[in-house]
Amino acid sequence: MIPEIGHFALVIALCLALVQTIVPIIGAQTNTSQWVAVAKPAARGQFLFIIISYICLTYSFIKNDFSVLYVANNANTALPLEYKISAVWGAHEGSLLLWVLMLSAWTYAVTIFSRSLPNNMVARVIGVMGFVSVGFLLFTLLTSNPFERIFPVPLEGRDLNPLLQDPGLVIHPPMLYMGYVGFSVAFAFAIAALLDGKLDSAWARWSRPWATMAWVFLTIGIALGSWWAYQELGWGGWWFWDPVENASFMPWLVGTALIHSLAVTEKRSSFKNWTVLLAILAFSLSLLGTFLVRSGVLVSVHAFATDPARGVYILMFLAIVIGGSLLLYALRAPKIKSIGQFELVSRETALLLNNVLLLVAMFTILVGTLYPLFLDALNAGKISVGPPYFNAVFVPLMLPLVLIIGVGPFLRWKKAGLAETLKKLLKIIVIGLIVGAALPFVVAGKTSILVVVGISLAAWSVLAALYYLFKNVFRGESTLSSLQRFKKIPRATYGMVVAHVGIGIFVIGVTFVSAFEEEKEVPMRVGEKVEMSGYEFGFNGVKDVQGPNYSSKQASLSVLKDNKLIATLLPEKRTYLVQESPMTEAGIDTGVFRDIYVALGEQIDHEAWGMRLYYKPFIQWIWFGAALMALGGLLAALDKRYRLKLKREKVAIASTDNKQTAAPVAP
């Protein structure tokens, strides 16, 4: 009964989504206020019914209802409760339900935080989001119904994919989807503005916090995915340029370009066409990612089961949504005029360069990811594109970007003096270079040109961002005290500073770990000691451990430095009983300046085991940097002025209304 309620709720949600798409958009185009008023209740109703549906599926998981095919395929009575709840999004069908749940949640958020926006605008935004929702709900109901029953009912479920049984992975997909789906709001604003034909700085201001929030979620999602891969895959790597990783990284790059470009459109009324295109692109790439993951066109560790029918459906949907919006763009964009003029040296130019670099980076990744597919489609052979390509093209694009990050905030809008700005920053440049030259020696006792470049750039972006804050606090208008100036700095500025510091921290982590990491693959006998990177690893033996739904071989290693025990690591090789798949649980001693990482390999003979030992300097800085970026984004999105300006606009609109009524009298 419960699964049928869930199924039925999904059908109702689809009906509401259809209403939410058609009625408000027609209402807005024909200026019929009764039709426009349908938008919010329809969106809220849709959200409610999707929640009901989602709860029904979760309930089926908790109650081990194996008569539901999806539950039988992805759970087991021995599966711990927290993983039963997260198993809802553990495979294709349920993760799609999570997708639509989040889409309707974002729409619901729009209905709440858009009170001060023009009604027609909100109606169009909600309508566009409704359309996206119709597509995904239909997809779910027609090809991927999570509530499908099976008969005879199996006594036991086939269990959740063991790779997904990890706390990191419980929150990684929801965060990632929040990011993907979140770009639908900025997308809907862009389409609404194109439909309306009015693209102004107000539009950019409304879109900004939404785009930034989506970007924050995506940043967290990607970072968690990387952190999980590091912990769980046992290779010690943190980024593999896997097609599905790339699929999440491409919208991130475009999203980063978008949140910067929106700033220009808001403040200077420039880049309008460009910003709209980026908003469309960011969401299009999210959809493309969904297609790549679920259609099986690429080989990936993440790929869901292949089913051409699903692939064809999503591709058609992509063609309609993306093709339609790009066509609308082609029709409307020529009429949109950007007013703001700017000189070659200006903040606009810096942001334009930022946009170009990010987009080029996105394209190189897109080409690398799809290249095997292109060749195969042309029957030109089978190849795979690996990390060497991506590193070779991506890193050189990011170096100038980090350079611009430092100087950008110091450039004035419209026209700035490069020499004058650089003179102000001379101290920072010198300190950055000193840090870049000295730090690698302090850390590793050796260096290389690439490390010096990496660390100098990282130091530059951190120091420049902090210096920007310092200047605003201590060298501002002389009438205010430092404390007053400190309080006056908008949250968005803190956001920028924190995010740019985050980039620097991230670059430090990446540079050090790629230059100075060490690894050893050795057979070890019980009692044997191996030395690496100044640490001594002693193998104490292996014992059997029994988990709730797995059995495990757990090794114990003592890690000593200068004859002092600093950690006992317990790497495991688990065998999940139902799917009989082996899983590695690495033993990691995490530190601020280095991780010691041990993965247990194959048993060689009675006493000897293959062991992979890694020394990973500064690796945690990668995720710490990403966390700072996300925090920066959050601060920026929560800036007071979005709310204040909204209030002020309301007053402004009210006063223009008064003027209009007074108009006939005045002349």
Place this chain on the structure above:
Amino acid sequence: MIKYLLPVVLFFVLCGFLFIGLYKDPSEVPSPLIGKPVPEFSLPKLLDNSTNFTHEDFLGKVSVLNVWATWCFACKQEHPALLALADRNVAPIYGLNYKDDSAKAKMYLRDFGNPFEANAFDEAGRVAIDWGVYGAPETFIIDQKGIIRYKHIGPISNNDLENKIIPFVQQLKNET
């Protein structure tokens, strides 16, 4: 106008590629061994280790070689398909028991049924390297002259059996 149309044009070109991609299997990797004679080897037979199984055993008939192991979950999945293939009697199936324990392998065949005419026992996995095996299960089809003509990576589904393996074997048989 033209420059504004560029994104949508590029996008539809991309869609075209994606559409073709849907009907291609990215995990199908051509083996460089196709069209080449089977690599030379000689290994003890699994069930009768007094005699050896060698590359010469492939001569004079169309045959199928399946690489399998008891530790390989996907092999268990495809086992019914192999038994079905054996029932059809279209071609002898040989096994290459890969990096396995002979006692376990014997028990496996007793418990789940034995579709194999004979099994080469490749304990160290050296011969499998010569065959270019990435991982079990993999299946090869070999013609009368002992030349490898087809390779299937991953478990054989019933669909693969009916639409790929059996037709291909029939086709090879008709060649002479």
